[in-house]
Amino acid sequence: MKVINGGVTAAQGFQAAGIAAGIKKGNAKDMAMIYSTVPCRAAGTFTTNIVKAAPVKWDQQIVYHAPAAQAVVCNSGIANACTGEEGYSYCKKTAQTAAAILGIPEDSVLVASTGVIGKQLPMDILEAGVKKMVPLLSETEAAGTLAAESIMTTDTVKKEIAVETEINGKKVTIGGMCKGSGMIHPNMCTMLGFLTTDVNISKELLQEALSDNVKDTYNMVSVDGDTSTNDTVLLLANGQAGNKEITEKNEDYSKFTEALGYVNTWLSKHIAADGEGATALFEVKVIHAESKEQAATLSKSIITSNLTKAAIFGHDANWGRILCAMGYSGAKFDPEKVDLYFESAAGKLKIIEDGVATGYSEEEATKILSEKEVTAIADIKMGEAKAAAWGCDLTYDYVKINADYRS
Numbered sequence: 143m144k145v146i147n148g149g150v151t152a153a154q155g156f157q158a159a160g161i162a163a164g165i166k167k168g169n170a171k172d173m174a175m176i177y178s179t180v181p182c183r184a185a186g187t188f189t190t191n192i193v194k195a196a197p198v199k200w201d202q203q204i205v206y207h208a209p210a211a212q213a214v215v216c217n218s219g220i221a222n223a224c225t226g227e228e229g230y231s232y233c234k235k236t237a238q239t240a241a242a243i244l245g246i247p248e249d250s251v252l253v254a255s256t257g258v259i260g261k262q263l264p265m266d267i268l269e270a271g272v273k274k275m276v277p278l279l280s281e282t283e284a285a286g287t288l289a290a291e292s293i294m295t296t297d298t299v300k301k302e303i304a305v306e307t308e309i310n311g312k313k314v315t316i317g318g319m320c321k322g323s324g325m326i327h328p329n330m331c332t333m334l335g336f337l338t339t340d341v342n343i344s345k346e347l348l349q350e351a352l353s354d355n356v357k358d359t360y361n362m363v364s365v366d367g368d369t370s371t372n373d374t375v376l377l378l379a380n381g382q383a384g385n386k387e388i389t390e391k392n393e394d395y396s397k398f399t400e401a402l403g404y405v406n407t408w409l410s411k412h413i414a415a416d417g418e419g420a421t422a423l424f425e426v427k428v429i430h431a432e433s434k435e436q437a438a439t440l441s442k443s444i445i446t447s448n449l450t451k452a453a454i455f456g457h458d459a460n461w462g463r464i465l466c467a468m469g470y471s472g473a474k475f476d477p478e479k480v481d482l483y484f485e486s487a488a489g490k491l492k493i494i495e496d497g498v499a500t501g502y503s504e505e506e507a508t509k510i511l512s513e514k515e516v517t518a519i520a521d522i523k524m525g526e527a528k529a530a531a532w533g534c535d536l537t538y539d540y541v542k543i544n545a546d547y548r549s
Contacts, residue, residue, distance in 0.1 A: 149302030
């Protein structure tokens with residue numbers, strides 16, 4: 143497997159476009175489209191929030207019941223959430239518009255929205271945007287990048303990646319892009335993510351691969367503890383690589399899931415690093431746990447602790463906050479057997495051993511915690527399981543961004 147340039151257009155048969163349609167102020171990019179030249183098998187994972195945006199409901203129907211998917215239309219700026227029957231009808235109208243121009247079935251068009259909750263979509267602008275994007279569809283890397291830029295809201299950077307691997311003697315590519323910066327918290331997938339692949343795989347295994355993978359990737363990300371109404375990850379597979387169809391969990395399936403895991407891990411970490419107002423990516427690893435579930439519970443509890451996140455922002459080795467977060471996680475462990483380390487590009491330092499401070503140098507700890515990427519490693523000495531979670535520091539700017547979000 144190797145990382146290559148590009149995103150959603152890297153896989154064979156996929157095209158993309160991104161434009162400024164006029165939904166946002168200031169001529170900002172706000173609409174994107176992904177299109178496959180042939181029908182795709184589709185998989186998806188969606189928010190567990192009871193309050194589900196209209197696009198989530200629309201996409202669930204297509205992923206679970208439609209014979210194929212072939213296009214995705216996404217807008218940023220307005221979430222189309224809490225918009226009732228009118229909002230759902232706009233999903234249908236968007237799909238109808240795209241389907242008519244592309245010459246594909248209405249139920250093969252997926253839709254996604256991100257932005258302010260409670261507003262209705264300006265359908266005249268949205269439909270005009272769809273009509274404008276279709277002639278711009280391209281398989282170039284630049285087109286994929288435009289699409290990645292057009293789904294951003296408070297994100298400060300685009301997030302796209304592609305990898306290649308060999309399956310059954312054929313080159314298989316997976317490309318992906320996502321957006322996510324705020325309202326990010328584990329519980330399915332905490333953002334919008336779009337993945338494309340030219341692998342030939344059964345729909346059942348495609349869905350299983352994605353569902354299993356989100357547990358270790360997107361579900362291990364938290365920025366602020368808020369689970370969005372719009373969280374969606376869509377994976378389209380068009381089979382253009384020409385490999386023998388993957389219908390069982392064999393070596394080919396393992397190679398595919400390894401590549402998919404790499405893409406989703408990369409995207410997850412970049413969401414965490416781009417958390418609203420963040421100055422540092424904060425990674426937590428729990429090692430030597432009794433079970434993976436125990437390790438995941440502990441690592442997520444640390445990553446979501448506001449006091450810990452604030453300490454990371456202050457470059458303060460306040461390890462008591464980490465031990466405290468582990469203690470209220472609900473997972474059982476012996477606090478008097480915990481070793482804790484801080485690690486970054488500036489070095490690695492043992493902070494506590496068997497639950498007691500080591501007499502470490504505060505100056506060295508501050509140096510380690512002042513890097514752009516900081517890792518806390520908790521060794522609980524109970525077994526061989528492990529898990530990692532990703533978040534960011536909590537800064538003054540997070541409050542400023544969210545206080546002014548609608549203005």
